[in-house]
Amino acid sequence: MEHIARQSMNVCPFVSSMSASALKQLSKNSSLASKAGGCPVMGPALEHVRQYSTPSSPAQAQATEPFVAPKVEIPVSAGSNEVSFDYDGLYQNDLAKKRQDKSYRFFNNINRLAKEFPQAHRELEEDKVTVWCSNDYLGMGKNEQVLNTMKETMTKYGAGAGGTRNIAGHNRHAIRLESEVAALHKKEGALVFSSCFVANxxxxxxxxxxxKDLVIFSDELNHASMIVGIRNSRSRKHIFKHNDLKDLEEKLAMYPKSTPKLIAFESVYSMCGSVAPIEKICDLADKYGALTFLDEVHAVGMYGPHGAGVAEHMDFKSHLASGIASPAHETVMDRVDMITGTLGKSFGTVGGYVAASSNMIDWIRSFAPGFIFTTSLPPAVMAGTSTSIRIVRSNIEDRVNQQLNVRYVKNAMAGLGIPVMPNPSHIVPLLVGNAADAKKASDMLLEKHNIYVQAINFPTVAVGQERLRITPSPHHGQGISDSLVEAVDEVFTTLNLKRVPEWEAQGGHCGVGEPTPVTFENLWTDEYLKLTNNDMNPNILDPVIESLATSTGVTA
Known part of the structure; x- marks a missing residue:
């Protein structure tokens, strides 16, 4: 700055002719600006900015007559050459991209019929289709006991909850439902949310x-709800390869055991049907001092002798023998710190939950904005769900029949070379490999064969891994299964979609046609598939379950 001042003293005739004290005096009595107006350089510059004014600082402002601003009509663009942001153009642009890459989604008008499940009708009631992709995995959405409970509760208590629990108050239906959820997972407490997306x-x-300083380790195939939660947590994160224990351990080992850590993963991954090695992940959590967060959304109702999920399934015989009570030894389900699940799939209603220790549940209840500021589920939904959980817990035959139907469909597809992505669960993913063909296949099944199977594309699955996702239930018997297989076979032929030999020729993809095929042992073994409801412990039939203190608030 001094260098510039010295240069100006030499170059500018006005400055060079004035002493420093004179310049200071001009500055104080506001004459400097008028003098500068005569400068060939500063003059034009001052003319350019003359339209703008600078207010006096409060300390120097003088009292004057009140100023009344003149009424001036100012156009929107006055003083600016800019135009408003093209919001609609953004929307159109993004939608055009989705249409171009064939990932634009069309929602089919599918109206499930409670008395005819798995039948549904389209816009016209006489236009009926068979639904093969519903997440109402056990058909509990049409269960008469559940429906009757909901009707009676709605008649008595009304349609809605009236607001959040903090404002509208607590109710017996929430207390009972959270008690049922905790008992199902054999945890000290549970908290119900409006959805499992919200819970996660x-x-x-x-x-x-x-x-503080929490580090989250997330499986690369985790659901969007977990991804959003991890992002919102603003914690440091590491994404480990899907079900890869070696990669997970390498990442855990980067931190001292004292650093707080959390491993977030799912039991059944809904788009590919793979199953997490829960017990081994718990071993790593113990070794490196991490919490475990297990999403059982696509497993509750269908795995374990009582439908508590894959964690229960890992100690199948012990839980079968103990019934609603906890086994005498520590189980895999005991070792998982947090279990989240949904009420909107196998239990047939809507909502989500987290089950954990009583302290953790009370802590979440007290501090989580996603719970505190969300309207409660309607009383009828909570009452109906409690009934559903009780039915599902005691009905192992539904779980068995679902698995038998899944096996039948998978084996029939495999016999025709239709590319079923291999897995040990109830998910039947048929690999297509591009969005356009997946959409065509879905449309053809619907329009020509009256079979509804939604195409799955990006961002639900990666580009190039598009598929049809089939989910048999206990109600998809051999007759309609044969119709499905025949229709899929025809669609693959008509559209010239790749079958297993074509994928083999290309070196394999998504587990289909791989040089070294990966084999899975079904979670439901032949031994388990022989079980009936008579093999269940009688203590699961209409058990008395104590209300949870954490549902209302623990008295200090």
Whole structure:
């Protein structure tokens, strides 16, 4: 700055002719600006900015007559050459891209018929189709006992909850439902949310906000709800390769055991049907001092002798023998710190939950905005869901029949070379490999064969891994299964879609046609598939379950 001042003293005739004290005096009595107006350089510059004014600082402002601003009509663009942002153009642009890459989604008008499940009708009631992709995995959405409970509760208590629990109050239906959920997973407490998306987001966000320096380790195929929750937590994260214990351990080992950590993963991954090695992940959690967060959304109702999920399934015989009570030894389900699940799939209603220790549940209840500020589920939904959980817990035959139907469909597809992505679960994913063909296949099944199977594309699955996703239920018997297989076979032929030999020729893809095929042992073994409801412990029939203190608030 001094260098510039010295140069100006030499170059500018006005400055060079004035002493420093004279310049200061001009500055004080506001004459400097008028003098500068005569400068060939500063003059034009001052003319350019003359339209703008600078207010006096409050300390120097003088009291004058009140100023009344003249009424001037100012056009929107006055003083600016800019135009408003093209919001609609953004929408059109993004939608055009989705249409171009064939990932634009069309929602089919499918109206499930409670008395005719798995039948549904389209826009016209006489236009009926068979639904093969519903997540109402056990058909509990049409169960008469559940429907009757909901009708009676709605008649007595009304359609809605009236607001959040903090504002509208607590109710017996929430208390009972959370008690049923906790008992199902054999945990000390449970908390019900409006959906499992909300539950996952709320819990993971809270953990990141409250646990300083938390590091989250997330499976690369985790559901969007977990991804959003981890992002909102603002915690440091590491994404480990899907079900890869070696990769997970390498990442865990980067931190001292004292650093707070959390491993987030699912039991059954809904788009490919793979199953997590829960017990081994718990071993790593113990070794490196991490919490475990297990999403059982696509497993509750269908795995374990009582439908508590894959974690229960890992100690199948022990839980079968103990019934609603906990086995005498520590189980895999005991070792998992947090279990989240949904009420909107196998239980046939709507909502989500987290089950954990009583302290953790009370902590989440007290601090999670996603719970505190969300309207409660309607009383009829909560009452109906409690009834559904009780029915599902005691009905192992539904789980068995579902698995038998899944096996039948998978084996029939394999016999025709139709590319079923291999897995040990109830998911039947048929590999197509591009979005356009997946959409064509779905449309043809619907329009020509009256079979509804939704195409799955990006961002639900990666580009190039598009598929049809089939989910047999206990109600998809051999007759309609044969119709499905025949229709899929015809669609693959008509559209010239790749079958297993074509994928083999290309070196394999998504587990189909791989040089070294990966084989899976079904979670439901032949031994388990012989079980009936008579093999269940009688203590699961209409058990008395104590209300949870954490549902209302623990008295200090």
């Amino acid at each position: 987001d709320a819990v993971l966000t809270l953990l990141g906000q409250k646990l």
